[in-house]
Amino acid sequence: MKSVAVIGSGVAGLSCAYYLLKAGYKVRIITASHCPDEQCCSWWAGGMLAPYCEQESAEPLVETLGLESMAFWQQFAAQHQLSYQAHGSLVVAAPRDQSLLRQFSEQTQGASWLDNEQISGLEPDLGHFSRALWFENEAHLEPRAVVLSLWQACQSAGATIETDRRLSLSEIEGLKGEVDWVLDCRGLSARDLMPDLRGVKGEMLHLHCPEVELSRPVRLLHPRHPIYLVPRPDNVFMLGATMLEVNSSKRASVRSMLELLSAAYALNPAFAEAQIIEIGVDARPAFNDNLPKVRVNDNCLSVNGLYRHGFLAAPAVARRVVDFINSGKLCDEVFDANHS
Ligand SMILES: Cc1cc2nc3c(=O)[nH]c(=O)nc-3n(C[C@H](O)[C@H](O)[C@H](O)COP(=O)(O)OP(=O)(O)OC[C@H]3O[C@@H](n4cnc5c(N)ncnc54)[C@H](O)[C@@H]3O)c2cc1C
The missing domain is CATH 3.30.9.10 (D-Amino Acid Oxidase, subunit A, domain 2)
Structure with a gap:
């Protein structure tokens, strides 16, 4: 079984971990957070799933990712007794x-x-x-309940979660030798590797x-x-x-x-x-264009730049990350070829 270390337990890291577990990977989540908590940006979100309102200022890709993610959340909420409010x-x-x-x-x-x-x-x-x-056709959800539920779903599906661990860059480098893939989902903390964040x-x-x-x-x-x-x-x-x-x-x-x-x-x-x-x-x-990006560096993928679309985009981005890990094909608009 191939193994993946996911660094970070915001909506990006947990969505990736969830998809990886569904695809049969062995997943180890390492996070500076203690539990789903105020240390991640995801804690403070409104939870609006508004792909149409966002057209006012966002690129069309946000709508594409948003509609796909909304279908994911609707299903996830039904399976985990979460409230998904589809009242527009x-x-x-x-x-x-x-x-x-x-x-x-x-x-x-x-x-x-x-x-x-x-x-x-x-x-x-x-x-x-x-x-x-x-x-x-817009919706909203409660971000804290969602992140907690994703966390629990990952644990139930067999992920190990190492909490209160803020990895240094050298530890992240070392991790690359321990697992098949490393996913860097550290949100804004990843500026040390991505100065354009x-x-x-x-x-x-x-x-x-x-x-x-x-x-x-x-x-x-x-x-x-x-x-x-x-x-x-x-x-x-x-x-x-x-x-x-x-x-x-x-x-x-x-x-x-x-x-x-x-x-x-x-x-x-x-x-x-x-x-x-x-x-x-x-x-x-x-990032500059306010779009999420996945960057590939050896066996490390950085998943970041979710801007004000963390809940709107993370599941769709995570699905693309897992497709890439499965197939090795780098053909989607979220992959930032300029930085691979
Ligand atoms: C006020 C506000 C309202 C918002 N409203 C919405 C909304 O309505 N809809 C929407 O879709 N989005 C919204 N957003 C945006 C959304 O919250 C973000 O896009 C999203 O939370 C980013 O998620 P992330 O997982 O990339 O980062 P984060 O949630 O910040 O997660 C980063 C994780 O990495 C961990 N970490 C950091 N450094 C290390 C390290 N060195 N080692 C180990 N772990 C580490 C942290 O502990 C954390 O667990 C809002 C944001 C704000 C601030």
């Missing part, structure tokens, strides 16, 4: 920002226009908006607001501070937005928190009474 997503804008909504509709596909009555029918607590774009800081809040009920992610467009809100169970909402080019930062700024909270208030004034239950910050690993 809504995009709204204040009356003065209606031109942004029109622009968003021109840059994306897969949406229909809703009027005030239709918005109220879907989301009564957004009934004060006159128009919205509804992306009916950059961090895009994202800040988020979890709010508890019993006065607001929402069933689907909502994006509020704004010329400077667009935000999104993702519903979690029990009237908890993940509020996120910021995209700042900084390689690492573990602290949220007052400016970002003010912007996020004012935007939540604009979405529904009842958020003024919400309780802040968590503030989180992390930097998304990204």
Whole structure:
């Protein structure tokens, strides 16, 4: 049986490990994390699976990977009693920002226009908006539950998981001699081997607001501070937005928190009474074109650059990685031939 060492237990590493185990490989996961925890960017994600909304700024490849990954998550959720919410997503804008909504509709596909009555029918607590774009075929999931479930599924399928182990570059080099393949899925920490990897800081809040009920992610467009809100169970909402080019930062700024909270208030004034239950910050690993890449170096594959599409793209990228390990053919658009 061929053996693979996967370094990192974010959504990239665990998706690869899961596919490898299904394909019959012996898998050893080595991670600096203690368990699925706040040490990985995947912990802070919104969990939006929004391949159509992302067309606004992403390359077409993101949609291709996204649609494939959504099929994977739907099946995985059904098998592991996870919640996969296929209620679509809504995009709204204040009356003065209606031109942004029109622009968003021109840059994306897969949406229909809703009027005030239709918005109220879907989301009564957004009934004060006159128009919205509804992306009916989008979905969302709860990233922490998903990462935990992937972790457990890998363990049940026979993977060994070595936790609290931050490998040095020389240890990674040594690992190459111990197994058939090494997958480097260290997220932003892999900048030591990939200097063109950059961090895009994202800040988020979890709010508890019993006065607001929402069933689907909502994006509020704004010329400077667009935000999104993702519903979690029990009237908890993940509020996120910021995209700042900084390689690492573990602290949220007052400016970002003010912007996020004012935007939540604009979405529904009842958020003024919400309780802040968590503030989180992390930097998304990204390359210049904001597309995921797999780089091959001897028997080591680097899987990285998932940017704001970790959950949207990781399973589809992982499937391609395992196809490559099986066949040796380097023919897919996620493989970065310039750096092999
Ligand atoms: C605020 C925010 C919101 C987001 N929302 C979404 C969203 O709605 N939808 C979506 O699809 N994506 C979203 N993302 C993006 C997504 O979170 C990332 O693309 C994804 O988490 C990247 O996953 P990764 O596995 O590459 O890296 P990580 O999750 O960071 O995992 C890296 C792993 O490597 C380990 N590691 C690091 N160094 C070492 C070492 N030397 N030795 C051993 N282990 C090591 C770490 O402990 C960790 O386990 C969001 C991101 C942020 C910050």
